[in-house]
Amino acid sequence: MKNTYLTSHFPLISILLFSTAFSLYAERLIIYKLHDLGVYQGMTEVFSDSGIKLTLLFLLLLFFFMVFAALKLIADTMFELSLLFFSKDQEGKELTKIRSGSWLYLVGSVISLLLFQNFILMIAILALVTFGYFIFFVYKVSSSLSPIGLIGMIFFHVFFWFTFALTVSYAMIKLYNSFIASLPV
Template structure:
């Protein structure tokens, strides 16, 4: 019997590595924009180049860490709610089996850090890791669900994340439209 705590730190490492990958890309983007706007040279009078880069990287890492931590909290909650509504497993034994799927995110996050200069690749790696984990999750819990329970479990997950992503998209779209409308012509 293996120790179930061996992989308990993988989600934290995965969140840190995905956060680092996104932070590295966004840092490069922001620095390029600061140079193009002519602001970067003025900043160098007050802070060293390495100081600017490290501070920016730290703040971006913190921001993305908070975003991914919130997403993990939402994911854990929706999985446990789905299990509550549709599973016959009342003791939570299946959730312990699912936790071993954290390897999927760990592998994706390591690749993301290695390819951090390509935003599309990092986003695709996150999406592929998430979809792979979802397939792994459904496979692991499927034997504790009857057919209607399995369908309900899948639909609960799909509907929650679809509504969540649409709400975020429309909120960003509304914010963008109000920003563009406020600009003088």
């Protein structure tokens, strides 16, 4: 009999690898911008070159880890809420069926780490893996759903994530516009 907890550490490893990939890209971008602004040379007088890079990498890794961990927490909550609302499963057997889907994120995170120099490819891999996991989730739990329940669950997820992305985008645009408006002319 296969141990159900065999893949329980895959989400943590995936979050760490995705965070590392995005952090490496962001670190290179920030250091490049600091060089362009002429600030980096002054920073090396206070801090060593490797010290700046390691500190920046650590802070970016921490930031991206928190973002991906929060997104995973929200996604897990949405998956379980959708099962509560639409599934006939009362025992939680559907949750054990979808655990093996963490392989998708693990493979995607390794590929993302290998391609960390291309931001568009990293985003594309993350989006592709997320879409693939959603398809995997729907396939695995479809046996406990009625046709109306399946449509409702898919609509529930699409509506939630669309609203979430729209709200975050609106808040970022609003913050950016207020920042630009506050700059002296």
